[in-house]
Amino acid sequence: MSLPRCCCFMALVSVTALASGILPPRNVRLTSHNMDLYLRWKPPENVSGQILYSTKLHVGFDRDLVRPACVNTSALLCELSDPDLGLNIMEFGEYNASVRVLSENEASDWVYSLPLTMDRDTVIGPPTVALVSMGAGIEVTVTAPEFKVSSIARVFGHVKYNVSYWPRGRAQQASHVLVQQNRVVLSGMEPWTEYCVQVQIQVDSGRNRHPAEASELVCESTAGVPSAPWVTAVPLFGALVLTVALVVVAVVYHKAICHLLCTKDSTPMPLQDLRECPHSPLFVPEERCNPFTMTPCHDEGELLPADTRPLRPEL
Incomplete structure (x- = not known):
């Protein structure tokens, strides 16, 4: 005018x-x-x-x-x-x-x-940004703002996302990636370093005359360089082989193992009363009595005769 x-x-x-x-x-x-x-x-x-x-x-x-x-x-x-x-x-x-x-x-x-x-x-507002650390990289997920009328995809079609990232405190070293997908993995980052990310939506200037608002800064730390897959697979495979071997041995030799752990031989009658120290009044307190355990021995399926000689208390 x-x-x-x-x-x-x-x-x-x-x-x-x-x-x-x-x-x-x-x-x-x-x-x-x-x-x-x-x-x-x-x-x-x-x-x-x-x-x-x-x-x-x-x-x-x-x-x-x-x-x-x-x-x-x-x-x-x-x-x-x-x-x-x-x-x-x-x-x-x-x-x-x-x-x-x-x-x-x-x-x-x-x-x-x-x-x-x-x-x-209309002024396009800031998107929502979520970060996930992936070893020496960071995965960025962008969610476009909700429109009061219609949606951003219907109004502007496929929009682009300008992703800027830099180590915290070093904004002058910012790198920029322009992508069409709402999810991107940033690689080539320094390990064990905190990075800050900011995203801005871009549409054709012929469709909208105002620059979109940038998102808030979101920061996430990278981790170390991930190890090769075989480094994790070898210990797991070894543990699996050892477990299978133990199961096979237990199945094949279960009878011998049960016989070793659960013997059916009993103590000869003359010795059953000597497994524990007597508590009779006739027993001399000054004498020492040691309990004993008897293990039967087998030779070709025969039980050796037990020594029935009386045991004298140790003086």
């Missing part, structure tokens, strides 16, 4: 405001973030008392189709993309909006915002 036309427009607004007795709202503008739609404004200067506002939505730049939006509100904004208003905001729509002041029985003139095209003028 040229300077003379701007001055004439301001003078017209001032004259209309003075004629109606109420100053109009100031700094009226439409904004869009992640495909929402807000009408914002500032109150008129030097106005006291209760002030209410009424807003309208104009579909198309010609303002022919007008729909009422927020009515009799004291807030300094109106969410036109609110489903409760039923305005059916479209992702490729062209919109304009207006607002006026209501005070008692008077109302100011309507003040219009500049027109806005949803897909071209």
Whole structure:
């Protein structure tokens, strides 16, 4: 708008405001973030008392189709993309909006915002970034922001992700990777080092005129260089072979093992009473008595005769 036309427009607004007795709202503008739609404004200067506002939505730049939006509100904004208003905001729509002041029985003139095209003028918010350490690399998973109207894939198609990463405290050494997938593994990193990652969505500049917002910094540490697979496989294979061998030996020689551990031979009768020290009053306390254990010996399946000679207590 040229300077003379701007001055004439301001003078017209001032004259209309003075004629109606109420100053109009100031700094009226439409904004869009992640495909929402807000009408914002500032109150008129030097106005006291209760002030209410009424807003309208104009579909198309010609303002022919007008729909009422927020009515009799004291807030300094109106969410036109609110489903409760039923305005059916479209992702490729062209919109304009207006607002006026209501005070008692008077109302100011309507003040219009500049027109806005949803897909071209919305500001794309920051994505969500998650990191997973993978040895000497880091896996980055990016989640695009949710849109109030439609989705980022439907509006802009396949977007790209500008992934920037650097060792913590060394942002001047940042590296950049531009990918289309929402998951990428960053390699060639220093082991045992903490890296910070930041991601920004990129769309065709012909589709959107604003740069997207970058994500928050997310940091993760790398680990050591992973060892070769055979280093882990060899001990596991050895343990498996040893276990199988023990099971085979136990199955083949189970009879011999049971015979060794669970003998069926009993102690000869003359010696059964001598396995423990006697507790008879006739036993001399000064004499020492040592318990004994008898193990039978087999030779070709025959039991050797037990020595039945009386055992004398040790003096």
